[in-house]
Amino acid sequence: MTSSNVPDPRDILWDNATMDLSDIKSRQSVISILLGLGILFWSAFVTMITNGVNKILPDDVIQNFSVLGNLIRSYLPVLIISIILCVLPIGLQSLGCTVIRMKSMSEVR
Numbered sequence: 001m002t003s004s005n006v007p008d009p010r011d012i013l014w015d016n017a018t019m020d021l022s023d024i025k026s027r028q029s030v031i032s033i034l035l036g037l038g039i040l041f042w043s044a045f046v047t048m049i050t051n052g053v054n055k056i057l058p059d060d061v062i063q064n065f066s067v068l069g070n071l072i073r074s075y076l077p078v079l080i081i082s083i084i085l086c087v088l089p090i091g092l093q094s095l096g097c098t099v100i101r102m103k104s105m106s107e108v109r
Helices: 021-040 042-056 059-064 066-099
Strands: none
Touching: 021 042, 042 066
């Protein structure tokens, strides 16, 4: 049996309160492995986004609109990755609440 300080009742995720600690630890391990793989393959993901934008905007389109085309080709991948990075904390928080099923919001954050 493990004991810890009791969180504030408003901080408790009551749907997750009955989860067994061993289940939470095993789910944390699986998610940690998946997130580690995501970190390893992040550069491949960024390359895929950049190459995808270059395939969508062929060179003849870029030559017709040289300045605008170059701006789009340069900044569209950055914009897409920035949007993904803005949404990522929301996704990680939902992983903590729904998949790992942590028992309090302070553990999730």
